[in-house]
Amino acid sequence: MSLRRSRTIPSLLLAAALVGGGSLTACGVGASNGSGSAGDADETSFDAAMDDLPADTGLPADTGLPAAASTKGVSYAPYVGDVSPVSDDVSPSLPTSVTDADGRDVTVDSVDRIVPLDISGELSRTVAGLGLRDNIVGRSVSSMEPSLKDVPVVTQGGHSINAEAVLNLHPTLVLLNHSIGPDDAVDQIRNAGVPVVMLEDPEFTDGKIGEDIRTTAGVLGLADEGEKLASRATDEYDRAKDKVSELAGAADGGKPLRMAFLYARGDGGVFYILGPDSGTATLIESLGGTDVAKENGITDMTPANAEALAKMNPDVLVMMSGGLESTGGIDGLLSKPGVAQTTAGQHRRILAIPDSQALSFGPQSGEMLLGAAAALYAPDDHREATAS
Incomplete structure (x- = not known):
């Protein structure tokens, strides 16, 4: 069996991980999913995550779903527990x-x-x-x-x-x-x-x-x-995308949220907008949003300076939760040039995802997507308290 294939990994993610000592992990850990109980292949924590999403998907926007584009504050995607074998x-x-x-x-x-x-x-x-x-x-x-x-x-x-x-x-x-x-x-x-x-x-x-x-x-x-x-993971991810598509269509009259993925480490110069080569488009589009980096022709990454942020003007900033914490939280992030002037900055609208889940596409991808969607579209249940 040959495993050889020509691929490249965006250099930023590896380089930033190997310097400084900043951990690419979230500070919170979710509950165990049975810690190893196999059970039936369909009986995983994925179904519980499906239940955590608002139930009135597919309905008009005035049915009580949050106006995600005008929601204010940081919300945190939960950390998934153990995979069910x-x-x-x-x-x-x-x-x-x-x-x-x-x-x-x-x-x-x-x-x-x-x-x-x-x-x-x-x-x-x-x-x-x-x-x-x-x-x-x-x-x-x-x-x-x-x-x-x-x-x-x-x-x-x-x-x-x-x-x-x-x-x-x-x-x-x-x-x-x-x-x-x-x-x-x-x-x-x-x-x-x-x-x-x-x-x-x-x-x-x-x-x-x-x-x-x-x-x-x-x-x-x-x-x-x-x-x-493989079959279970693929099925769960497809089901998750279908569920999130319904949810996104019901919120804000179906208008996609404009989202940018920011990668930051500390208060120094590690501050970038990531593009599709890093998996951002897959994540953001699966959440029902528009990846403004992709829209602006960014493929790998570009410095997150005031000019770039103003041009993109995202509704929501997506970050790794550890990266947000390393900047000094929302207040530290807003002190960076250009952030406070975006729609996302004005609303303090950040979707924070555990570092090891943010751009991860493994056997629990469906559950990870559902967690991010719940934090995005039902933010009142995923505020700052859930980050620790």
């Missing part, structure tokens, strides 16, 4: 042989001790969803699942791998992609004789959800479970 009794078909994304031939003989590492926590959720949560012995700072809270973090200064910390866990398999590094640390782990499988770089599109799950499952010798999890 498709099975709690799996028997991987091993060994598997793959040519990974670095062109290396790797044989996987054991999945007893897995260290899944990436910038968004998708890999740990995928491994858990396939039924191997208890086999995860190390994690990145983005793997914030409640059931992994006692599993050692092996990244430092954001998303830089501590090779010695990984090796001290005696892993039988390290799964990662190029969203995390550095290469020297990866090579150190390989040279110690640990099987390392470099997966494809993240592609921030919803269409890759099922394919990426199947690829990871193939490495782990769980093809059948991979098909089940």
